[in-house]
Amino acid sequence: MASSSNQSVSSSRKMTWKYDVFVSFRGEDTRNNFTDHLFGAFHRKGIFAFKDDIKLKKGEDISSDLRKAIEGSQILIVIFSRNYASSTWCLRELEKIAECKVLGQPVLPIFYDVSPSEVRKQSGDFEKAFMEHEDSFKENLEEVQRWRRALTQVANLSGFDLKDKPEYAAIEKIIKVVTSLLGHKFSPLGDDVFGMHSRVEELENLMKLDSDDDVRVVGISGMSGIGKTTLGKALYGRISNQFEACCYIDDVSKTYGGDGPVGVQKQLLCQTLEEENLQICNHYMASNLIRTRLCQIKSLVILDNVDQVEQLDKLAMKREWLGTGSRLVVISRDCHILREHGVDEVYQVELLDRSNALQLFCRKAFKSDDIMTGYTDLTNDVLQYANGLPLAIKVLGSFLYGRDVSVWRCALERLRENPMAGIMDVLRISYDGLDNTEKGIFLDIACFFNRQEETYVKKVLDIRGFHPDIGLRVLHDKSFITFQYGHIFMHDLFEELGKSIVREKSPKEPRKWNRLWNYKDVHKVMSENMESENLEAIVLERYSSEIDEIQAMSTLRAESLAKMNRLKLLILWNLNFSGSLNFLSSELGYLRWDKYPFTCLPSSFEPDKLVELILPHSNIRQLWEGTKPLHNLTRLDLSHSKNLIMMPSFLEIPNLEYLDLEGCIKLVQIDPSIGTLRRLSELNLKNCTNLVSIPNKIFGLSSLKSLNLSGCPNFWLEGQRKIEHLGMLENNEITTQYQPTSFIDKVWKSPFRFFIFQKSRDPIGLLLPLVSLLSCLQHLDLSFCNLPQIPNAIGWLHCLETLNLTGNNFVRLPSIKELFKLRRLNLDHCKQLKYLTELPSKTVLPVREMYYAGHIVILNIFGCPSLTDIECCYRMVLSWMIQLLQAYMKSDLPIDEIDIVIPRMQIPMWFNKQNVGSSISMGPLPNMDEKNFIGVSFACCITLVAHDDPTICIGFGIKVKESLFRRYNIYIHHGKDLVTALNLPHLCLIFITRETFIHNVNRISEGLRDIIELEVYGLHFEVKNCGYRWIFQEDLEQLNSQMYLTNH
Helix, strand or coil, X not given: CCCCCCCCHHHCCCXXXXXXXXXXXXXXXXXXXXXXXXXXXXXXXXXXXXXXXXXXXXXXXXXXXXXXXXXXXXEEEEEECCCHHHCHHHXXXXXXXXXXXXXXXXXXXXXXXXXHHHHHHCCCHHHHHHHHHHHHCHHHHXXXXXXXXXXXXXHCCCCEECCCCCHHHHHHHHHHHHHHHHCCCCCCCCCCCCCHHHHHHHHHHHHCCCCCCCCEEEEEECCCCCCHHHHHHHHHHHHHHHCCEEEEECCHHHHHHHHHHHHHHHHHXXXXXXXXXXXXXXXXXXXXXXXXXXXXXXXXXXXXXXCCHHHHHHHCCCHHHCCCCCEEEEEECCHHHHHHHCCCEEEECCCCCHHHHHHHHHHHHCCCCCCCCCCHHHHHHHHHHHCCCHHHHHHHHXXXXXXXXXXXXXXXXXXXXXXXXXXXXXHHHHHHCCCHHHHHHHHHHHHHHCCCEHHHHHXXXXXXXXXXXXXXXXXXXXXXXXXXXXXXXXXXXXXXXXXXXXHCCCCCCHHHCXXXXXXXXXXXXXXXXXXCCCCCEEECCCCCCCHHHHHCCCCEEHHHHHHCCCCCEEEECCCXXXXXXXXXXXXXXXXXXXXXXXXXXXXXXXXXCCCEEECCXXXXXXXXXXXXXXXXXXXXXXXXXCCCCCCCCCCCCCCCCEEECCCCCCCCXXXXXXXXXXXCCEEECCCCCCCCECCHHHHHCCCCCEEECCCCHHHHHHHHHHHHHCCCHHHCCCCCCCCCHHHHHHHHHCCCHHHHCCCCCCHHHHHHHHHHHCCCCCEEECCCCCCCCCCHHHHHCCCCCEEECCCXXXXXXXXXXXXXXXXXXXXXXXXXXXXECCCCCCCCCCCCCCCCCCCEEEEECCCCCCCCCHHHHHHHHHXXXXXXXXXXXXXXXXXXXXXXXXXXXXXXXXXXXXXXXXXXXEECCCCCCCCCEEEEEEEEEEEECCCCCCEEEEEEEEEECCEEEEEEEEEEECCCCCHHHECCEEEEEEEEEHHHHHHHHCCCCCCCCCCEEEEEECCCEEEEEEEEEEEECCHHHHHHHHCCCECC
């Protein structure tokens, strides 16, 4: 190049370019040599060049077309050759090019077989040519002068001097400069592509185009209709000119299916080698050509719609067979194929956001960028239905274009019953590629479980025999579902597809479907009381938008369930039944029936396949008479069944893991066979208020992890009366004549001494065997049980993580210093509590997620008016908080939050920012990237006022520019007795860890340096003052010394 060019396309006026390059040349000099080679190079690089001798048609106004072609080209190239100036045609082109140069279009002069000085000085052949022009245009010498000025202007630009230089090398240099000037350009994709530029830029970053010393393979994945092909083509158009060879194969799956791997390889070689009539006889020859020819070329290869990893393996597209700097892009709905092939990165194409979806729809439906008047609500309905899927937006927009509002409304109503074939046909291709098990999982999610908790869905699918661990992964890899926040999500149109597949054979006869999910369809099937031989599953939504209409439906006859003998899954809510239930399918694996209206299950029911039986708020008095073989049952939930008076024998339920009898207020005793349930991990007897007898062997349940005996005062009182009646037992003053030996033995050996025994010469010796039986217990709730004493041995439950002793009558909390895993301790409303002995002496954070409170640590001592030495209690609590913070700093699974409520009148001085009242400005945030930053702690002093609500909530709200963006709450449950808490001052502390706080703050759109405000809010209490502190590692040392000091 004569000199470095500083020209840039970006400096030119903004317009839509018709051509990339316009080339002005003297045909007789260069048409069949240099210019022809240059145009060939442009073609190979995808550079669209105008060539005047082939683009202009006979009979057209040449001058007008030339002018438009020059104006519509991004880059203008002039090839100066020996006879260039002798052509008035060339000089008129040159004059127009000089005008466009002034307007900003870059111009590149090429000096082919003449020297730049000869052209600039207009000497030699150029001088001779202009003398002839001046003689021929005597009457218009001004035009000749314009030609001279244009020639001088263009010739003085930096360009390429090719005289006596090899053409091939010169053309390579020209291509590089042109490519650089063009910059990133998109191939013509139409005016309906939105959100594509940012996606292509993200893909380019993954491809690392700046690096030419390796070969990278990148995958593009996403659901059908999301725009993977559009993105691939946009990427190809933008970067293809940076490669020596390029190839885009539109449908690998189709070509492979029709012509085998050789057909795909032939396309690949013909495009990259630019040999249209390449003769390839077999797979070996094609593979050998790829290995030997492409290894020397920097190439770009994009393979679209790959649906089997075999297709990639057979193509022989090994990265070591590609030239350095090459890039291979594989587009597939199945990201497992991409991972198995070993791609370096996978780009997951996301749905369109609201803004881009609206732009695309407006362009299709209104041929405009704005919504037409009167169509706003309908447009929103369409966009909600399409949910960001470009295919659906385009199809619906095109269909609705030019139609009036009434047609739009009608179309939307019809869509809810019959989705458009143009959308469903594309999505159906993906479904048809699944195997039968995966299809079953897809249909269950589409009909029943979209947006449900992953653990719950897995459990039900496993009961259904669908092997969900692998099946869900396959659906995820094939872009049918996503996992977010512990839930499974499926696009609404995939959901519609699944439901339409269930309905397709008999759309008007739901009794012939294999799945039912709609209340009206279920009501219709049960009202008809006809055979439903295909029906496998009924799952109704608990909270339906049509609940009022559902409640108004006629009562159903229970006998209709006898017609469903293949039913495997039954979940019923909100339906009213009458009659008698004499039959349930013995194929049932999962049965959930809210408010089950009958007093027992059918005697003919053989539940040997039943895994979960959930009948909350039922009318059950007893499940059945005698025993039933339930060897597969793992969960039994009869909670809030207020008429339940008897539990069956557990001998035939050996694998039961979860038993929930909460709120069964008429239940007096539990069958002793519960002691045989060696796999039982959760037992909930909360608010079984009349329960007076629990089998002795309950504490022999070695797998028990959670025990809830909250609100069972009668049982404890009954046990205490028996002990008082045998008050001389410990002193050996009772004889066998006083009470039958069996009763004495029963009481003496009863595990419940663990909680109520008053005195012992060697309490640890007596209780150690008992504690070992509870060694797995993690969660214990003994709230509101009127317990007069908590035994020392509770401190031996080393696995305990949550302990709730709220509302009891004990005076002293024994030492729990050995409970290193304790995360939650509730001592609210313990009116007689005077002493806290010792809290855990160290903290061991778990390696798994916590059971109840997530990653939140809680200590509540609220409404304890008898507590003495509050300062000592305060020091003990704060010492525990310090060790929690120290453990948090060392843990791989950090806690999110620490909540503490204790009796105290003042905020410690350690909180260096304090204010009277319920709010305080927090000023600019600290540097969140500071490694020593641990988190933030909030504090407030409150006094409770009288009210009737069962719960109070103390909230710490963070405001940014007057807008509340995050709340941190402490909930206190106080039952019915508020007297003990009235007028008692309490200190409320919340510590928010660094990770949690940054995550919450990052949700706001503004930067992190905004002024923010802390506000304490809530009902039924008065706030005396509040404060906060940003906490860094060095602050922990001050925490030890200053946390105990207060402002006076």
